[in-house]
Amino acid sequence: MVDFSIIIGGKAGFGIDRASVIIGRLFNQLGYRIYIYRDYPSLIRGGHTFSVIRVSSDRIAAHRSKIDFLLALNQDTLDLHRDKLKDGCFFLYDPELVKVPGQACGVGVAIGKILKEENAPEIMRNTCIIGALCKAVGIDAKTMEDVLRKEIPRELELNLKVASRGFGESRELTRVEPLVRERLPVVSGNEAIGLGLVKGGLNFYVAYPMTPSSPILHFLAEKATEFGIKVIHPESEIAVILMALGFAYMGKKTAVGTSGGGFCLMTEGLSFAGMAELPVVIVMGQRPGPSTGLPTYSSQTELHFVLNAGQGEFPRFVAAPGDAEEAYYWSAAAMNIAWKYQIPSFILSDKNLAEGIFNFDINSVEPIKEENPLLWDKTSPYKRYLNTESGVSPLAFPPEQGAPIKVNSYEHDESGITTEEPATAKTMTEKRLRKEKYLSGELEGYKTINVYGNKDSSTAILCWGSNKGVCVEAAKNTDLKVIQPVVLWPFPADRFRDELKGVKTLISVEDNATGQLARLVKAFGFDVDEQILKYDGRPFSVDGLEEELKKWTRKT
Amino acid sequence: MDQKNLGTYALNTWCPGCGNFAILNAVKTVIAELTQEGLPLEKAVLVSGIGCHGKIVDYINTNSFYSIHGRDIPPAEAIKISSPDVKVIVFAGDGDAYGEGIEHLIFAAKRNIDITMIIHNNRVYGLTTGQYTPTSPFGFKGRSTPRGTKEAPINPLELMLASGATYLARGTSHGIELLKRIFREAIAHKGFSLVDVLQVCVTYYNMYDYYDKRVYELKDHNPADINQALAKIREWDYNKDAPICLGELFKKENVAGQEDSAQGPVDRENKIKEFLSSSI
Numbered sequence: 001m002v003d004f005s006i007i008i009g010g011k012a013g014f015g016i017d018r019a020s021v022i023i024g025r026l027f028n029q030l031g032y033r034i035y036i037y038r039d040y041p042s043l044i045r046g047g048h049t050f051s052v053i054r055v056s057s058d059r060i061a062a063h064r065s066k067i068d069f070l071l072a073l074n075q076d077t078l079d080l081h082r083d084k085l086k087d088g089c090f091f092l093y094d095p096e097l098v099k100v101p102g103q104a105c106g107v108g109v110a111i112g113k114i115l116k117e118e119n120a121p122e123i124m125r126n127t128c129i130i131g132a133l134c135k136a137v138g139i140d141a142k143t144m145e146d147v148l149r150k151e152i153p154r155e156l157e158l159n160l161k162v163a164s165r166g167f168g169e170s171r172e173l174t175r176v177e178p179l180v181r182e183r184l185p186v187v188s189g190n191e192a193i194g195l196g197l198v199k200g201g202l203n204f205y206v207a208y209p210m211t212p213s214s215p216i217l218h219f220l221a222e223k224a225t226e227f228g229i230k231v232i233h234p235e236s237e238i239a240v241i242l243m244a245l246g247f248a249y250m251g252k253k254t255a256v257g258t259s260g261g262g263f264c265l266m267t268e269g270l271s272f273a274g275m276a277e278l279p280v281v282i283v284m285g286q287r288p289g290p291s292t293g294l295p296t297y298s299s300q301t302e303l304h305f306v307l308n309a310g311q312g313e314f315p316r317f318v319a320a321p322g323d324a325e326e327a328y329y330w331s332a333a334a335m336n337i338a339w340k341y342q343i344p345s346f347i348l349s350d351k352n353l354a355e356g357i358f359n360f361d362i363n364s365v366e367p368i369k370e371e372n373p374l375l376w377d378k379t380s381p382y383k384r385y386l387n388t389e390s391g392v393s394p395l396a397f398p399p400e401q402g403a404p405i406k407v408n409s410y411e412h413d414e415s416g417i418t419t420e421e422p423a424t425a426k427t428m429t430e431k432r433l434r435k436e437k438y439l440s441g442e443l444e445g446y447k448t449i450n451v452y453g454n455k456d457s458s459t460a461i462l463c464w465g466s467n468k469g470v471c472v473e474a475a476k477n478t479d480l481k482v483i484q485p486v487v488l489w490p491f492p493a494d495r496f497r498d499e500l501k502g503v504k505t506l507i508s509v510e511d512n513a514t515g516q517l518a519r520l521v522k523a524f525g526f527d528v529d530e531q532i533l534k535y536d537g538r539p540f541s542v543d544g545l546e547e548e549l550k551k552w553t554r555k556t
Numbered sequence: 557m558d559q560k561n562l563g564t565y566a567l568n569t570w571c572p573g574c575g576n577f578a579i580l581n582a583v584k585t586v587i588a589e590l591t592q593e594g595l596p597l598e599k600a601v602l603v604s605g606i607g608c609h610g611k612i613v614d615y616i617n618t619n620s621f622y623s624i625h626g627r628d629i630p631p632a633e634a635i636k637i638s639s640p641d642v643k644v645i646v647f648a649g650d651g652d653a654y655g656e657g658i659e660h661l662i663f664a665a666k667r668n669i670d671i672t673m674i675i676h677n678n679r680v681y682g683l684t685t686g687q688y689t690p691t692s693p694f695g696f697k698g699r700s701t702p703r704g705t706k707e708a709p710i711n712p713l714e715l716m717l718a719s720g721a722t723y724l725a726r727g728t729s730h731g732i733e734l735l736k737r738i739f740r741e742a743i744a745h746k747g748f749s750l751v752d753v754l755q756v757c758v759t760y761y762n763m764y765d766y767y768d769k770r771v772y773e774l775k776d777h778n779p780a781d782i783n784q785a786l787a788k789i790r791e792w793d794y795n796k797d798a799p800i801c802l803g804e805l806f807k808k809e810n811v812a813g814q815e816d817s818a819q820g821p822v823d824r825e826n827k828i829k830e831f832l833s834s835s836i
Contacts, residue, residue: 228822246634399598
């Protein structure tokens with residue numbers, strides 16, 4: 001198995017992100033599978049930004065802490081990451097900018113000088129070092145040029161020139177042989193979510209910018225015409241969710257995207273959606289709080305917030321996908337479920353999933369249900385909140401002749417007129433809550449819980465969201481079982497019980513300090529024996545998690 | 557459609573003498589007239605916030621979106637964007653539009669989106685039993701300010717003019733004929749329109765006498781002239797004693813607003829595949 005990692009680092013504004021995607025695509029072109037973790041501070045210029053590009057012959061969705069190549073665009077990068085190198089000399093740098101302590105070592109490329117000679121701007125340092133990397137790992141100039149031609153939107157010829165100069169001044173350290181097999185697309189988790197929403201019938205995407213969900217806004221705005229959708233960025237998250245409800249009232253499938261702080265502002269609108277039975281998909285990208293917290297890092301701290309947000313009691317659907325395929329599938333499914341049951345439907349993402357870069361194999365995605373919502377048959381007078389057996393009332397959308405369509409944030413009767421009458425209040429509460437029972441039943445036909453690794457192991461890892469990748473890989477190496485609930489509400493308790501059969505030790509792995517999934521399963525009577533928690537905003541590495549797991553498994 | 561057929565079975569729970577009755581009757585008359593002139597009733601969508609004003613949508617038998625406090629404007633905008641041929645009429649209180657939801661109001665005016673705002677400006681919180689609002693005068697003694705407020709009111713029309721509203725008018729709940737006229741004008745206006753109705757709350761802030769002595773209808777006023785409009789808007793600042801003008805204050809026509817660019821159907825499946833193959 002081929003498996004190596006590259007770190008490219010520099011200051012914000014150096015184009016590290018773009019460069020890391022290009023490097024990922026280069027190896028993807030050679031037939032490898034890739035995963036990219038992006039680490040950047042909350043600023044526009046300066047600071048230290050880096051990406052880990054992991055390349056493997058197998059599918060991966062996690063990084064390892066040791067690296068094989070370091071592309072140091074500045075001194076910080078070398079100083080901060082050199083100790084991660086397996087071979088301390090496998091780094092590329094510009095001797096003009098980066099001083100190498102001790103013995104002469106690494107591959108020096110006079111990037112600054114090349115840029116000056118080619119009259120190229122500073123931002124092209126990244127292209128130059130990509131050229132140098134290609135040579136160092138034995139990628140031929142032709143493959144390099146093909147990828148750059150596809151990836152570089154501006155000043156292509158100059159970029160190609162700069163890359164080829166970098167290539168020319170570098171030297172081969174190793175040779176990565178191409179693999180003969182199908183290449184897979186390379187997408188971010190956010191792109192996969194956006195594509196899933198489009199697949200699910202999205203008409204409008206409404207969002208106010210907030211890391212880590214803004215890239216969905218950018219992606220869908222860019223592609224709006226192509227996908228036949230409209231994208232709106234209003235004055236605040238409050239306006240975002242209320243607009244979405246206005247669109248839902250008019251029969252338009254709508255999604256919104258935000259993070260914890262923005263979602264705080266949305267909660268009154270969320271509760272309104274519950275009362276008025278207006279469908280909406282909410283993409284909630286988690287990052288560490290409280291408050292502004294670590295805005296550009298990752299966490300799994302909003303599970304209970306999302307489960308409990310909004311005053312009053314109303315049904316909701318919550319799915320936490322773990323990789324690009326799941327992000328695509330569940331975003332489409334969430335839209336379908338929102339409209340089938342007229343409820344708010346959540347995609348609970350996190351920064352590591354949202355901004356991580358993955359291979360995406362659309363052919364491995366389960367078939368996606370596309371159902372029409374229940375519509376008014378026009379045979380009897382229209383009642384927006386007709387009390388039916390399932391609790392789901394037939395929909396009609398303005399303008400509809402002869403059918404006044406009244407939605408209401410107050411408790412209301414079947415016609416949508418305000419009421420405070422106790423019997424009606426009781427009936428309507430039960431009508432709304434009944435929908436969740438039917439949804440739970442339907443979810444039995446979905447893969448609500450995924451299981452990986454050694455299914456007979458008496459020790460199992462419990463994880464959710466983006467930790468899927470690291471847990472699956474660590475379990476493979478430690479011969480453990482992995483249980484990953486994707487649907488977190490309505491919680492699939494029966495299936496969870498089935499999957500726990502034969503498990504004596506359950507170890508939860510979460511990116512938070514209090515064990516939020518452990519607390520959820522506890523409410524259904526399931527005890528977690530050990531918890532491995534990480535709350536510094538950074539993802540688990542495969543080897544780091546293996547170490548942690550060994551501590552616990554040795555104990556038992 | 558006759559005005560009388562526009563009612564619902566909902567029991568009216570406004571206080572006797574409430575200024576909201578004038579707004580309800582004027583709006584029902586205007587909607588009835590518009591339907592007689594050919595507007596299909598289903599193409600009227602009413603939106604309201606929370607407060608005594610909000611009940612109005614329960615009393616009119618057409619499409620309605622009974623929103624939450626201060627949040628009537630974003631859904632109204634979405635409704636208009638979804639279906640540009642629908643007439644969207646938003647009812648909001650002063651606490652609703654000028655307080656809790658003021659950011660939405662400013663942005664809607666800035667966008668010049670083609671919706672009509674009817675503000676039930678009684679300058680007091682009625683449903684929560686008598687607190688000051690953004691348009692209560694300096695020194696207003698409400699239940700949250702028993703020793704009187706220490707802040708001057710905002711002049712909502714001046715704020716709206718500065719924000720880009722393209723139709724502004726004022727009426728009172730003692731002048732139903734004028735209300736009908738300016739509601740019609742506001743609904744017909746293409747762009748963001750707002751009618752500030754000095755609607756009297758008989759229970760918590762009875763201003764009938766005060767207004768009756770000071771209001772006058774604008775004559776020889778050119779609403780297309782922004783300077784004249786501003787001067788008239790500033791004549792009374794919702795605080796100090798002054799004559800209070802009523803009628804059409806400002807009107808700016810043919811201003812580009814948020815237009816809906818309808819899009820033809822696309823083959824999404826194919827577009828997704830195209831995107832993915834370009835991402836290899």
